[in-house]
Amino acid sequence: MSDTTPPPPPPTEPPEAAEGGDTPSGIEPIEIQDEMERSFLEYAMSVIVSRALPDARDGLKPVHRRILFDMYLQGYRPDRLHVKCAKVTGDTMSRFHPHGNQAIYDALVRMAQPFSLRHPLIDFHGNYGSPDYPPAAERYTECRLSRLAMQMVEGLDEDTVDMGRNYTNEEDEPEVLPSRFPNLLVNGSQGIAVGMATNIPPHNLGEVIDATTFLLDNPEATIEQLMQHVKGPDFPTGGYILGRSGILDAYRTGRGSIKLRARAEIVEGRQGDQIVVTELPYQVSPKALQERIAELANSREIEGIRDVQDHSAGEETRIVLPLKRDANANVVLNNLYKLTPLQTSFGVNMVALVDGVPRTLNLKQALEAYVAHQIEVIRRRSEYRLAKARRDLEINEGYLKALDLIDAIIALIRSSEDRSAARAGLMADPFGFTELQAEHILDMTLARLTRLGRAQIEARIEELRALVAELEAILADEGVLRGVIKDELGAIRAEFATDRVAEITFDPGDMGAEDLIDDEELVVTMTRAGYVKAVPASAFRTQGRGGRGIAGTRLRDEDYVTRVIHTSAHAHLLFFSNLGKVYRLRAYDIPVKERTARGTAIVNLLPLAPGEHVQTLIDTREFPADRYLLFATKSGQVKKTTFSEYDKSRRDGFIAINLRDGDELVGVIVTAGDDDIFMVTANGMAIRFTEEDVRPMGRDAGGVRGMNLRAGDEVVSVDLARDDTSILIATDAGYGKRTQLHHFNRQGRGGLGVRGIRLTAQRGRVVAAFMVGLEDEILVISSAGVTVRMPVREISSQGRDATGVRLVSLDAGQVVASVAPVLAVDDSES
16 A cells, blocks of 8 residues: 555636736736747846956956955965965855865966966966966865965955955855955956956056056046057067057957967078077967967968977966978968967947946946046045044043042942943043943053053054044045045055066068068069060079070960060069050969960950050059159150059059050159160161150150151050160061160151161061170060070171071071060079
8 A cells, every 4th residue: 555645636617817817816917929038138137237247346257356355364365375266265165255276276377377367366376377278176286375465365354345245145245355456357367157258368467557557647638648548458478469450440349350469580590590589478378379380380371380299387388380491481480370379359339337337448448437437435434444443542542531539430330230331430420421431441451550650651642643634635525535446556666566578569560472472582574475484583593695495385376475574573563555555463373383384365464455555564562652653655756744643453453644546655664763765676777865855744644756667667665774784686586686875866856767777688677675784684585485594795796787686596487576685594404
């Protein structure tokens, strides 16, 4: 038989309905949506206020505040022995913080980590972990309050802050700590609540105190004035802060993104250069960083890294990256900044509780919240001390008065039935003591009756009267009160402030491709069919005059090279088309190909119109306003425009010169404004005139007459007459010569010119003409793509009427397509 009692039968009649409805009495119907909203909001506010966000006054979340308060109560102070962390977390959990011991221990450890807080509040013994690894278990580690942490709790025993009941309703705990320094900014805070988060960076204690002192003196101070003291965050891990734009945003609005960069240097080693990293951006994991670098090196996304070595020890960071011998260390380092956490950003979101409400604070508002808190703390402390001083003064004045009436007092006490009667007698005439004085007179020891006792009492009375006057002055004048705050902040600054560890430097801006690409010498070539490529200059070796050269470009039938520029990867390339438009690229935008490769179609790089092709190239790194571009057209027109007019980068290009119908652009040269100009025609005519004959014009002007042409002739080249040079003229049949400039007299622009080279059917027509020096070299490229590189000194110097000498041997059907000067480079193939 079961010993359980069966449930009673259900009632036969329904219970009485509540008045005015169908629900039972005492039950209120609620919409589930309303209840869910209310419950969620209560939960959200609980997380926001009780767990995730710091108070703007002391910069602490409840868990940190409770840990510090518990350690203060237990007496775990800097002048005492360390205690087990388990003892602190257990006591805090049992008395103040109703959450798990691991969460409390994590909060305790963070306040001890020098890489998390700028000024740790916990003095730790043992392994407090690292950015990569957790701390040792709480049963192994020990802690006590740091000296600075004592400034957080200073004044708790003087009624400086409100107290509330703990979660068991058995003890009192502070709602906020006195916080005698601006901890919210000094150590920062991070937390994620429901629907909001905070991310406040740490700052330099000295700078923040200086700004607070300035604000105490100047309540109407602007954010810009405060920023003269607070330069920016001061991250405990050091490194660089790039620029001030993110700092300005954060301090003006409470939100901003601050760029951080590791401290790294390039060091020469025995086996080549190496990159040594000694300081990392805030909260960057060294282990994750090394894994990322190794991944990029192994996948060849970053070339040149031989190894990743970690030489870090203790709190010292030292990551060494040995480089390959041929690696460009600056390029490797810039790639590391771009692709790894060696450069990162800190998203500032200064959200804190103000009067229990989460608010986004700018720099001034954060300091104002702290100043208001300190005014309240000092006011309450002064009131507490004033009341105590007045009480002590009253007692000592009673002592002094009692010494003069000691015999009568003794007689009264001896004649009184009990203590109450004696106290009443002392308060009555002729004595007239207060109740407080009477109580202490009854407790007075015989030692007070000596002369020394009287002197001590009189000195104490004077001291207390001065203290009362001082405290009354503090409470009567807010200016004096603010002065007290300043003095005490100054003392803290003198004792605890340290130099800045995170250096604020200029922001180089977003790294462009030039920061990630080696600035090597390149030969950029273009073909008549519109193919362009870049080849390292070292791929071409020097040969003697008359040689057959090496294969420079493998071209299709009827295509040949028309343009050659010897430049470097970081230079700007200005592409001037036959229709008078200009387009701009960087040299590294041109695909680098093998010497024999055909190249990339220029239409894939530039938006050329039908019938438009690139006529000339100019490479430059700057666009100076005191330099000019001089244009020459096929019909002999010239135009001069300041170089700076062409410092534009439009995807679809823009007009460089207005051309007449049927005319085309032949060449563009850079001038200084007072140079001599050489123009050479296909029939070998040449003219030399001063550039001053051509006035500067607008970018879209058409120009003036530079040279008159005979029928069937056209301009093929334009160049500057430079000192210590001669004019080199080359024909499409492979002949050429040098002619000294003194053979060409200066004349006015617009003339027919003089003969520059005598041409015959065998010599062909002029294909190129430009100035050369004896130490120069030239590239001669045939229509078949064969390239010959030769010294200029091997080319004969002849008069104006000479027909020239052979420059290059051509196969049947071939012609010289292009000739260009080059700079001397090391020959890797010789």
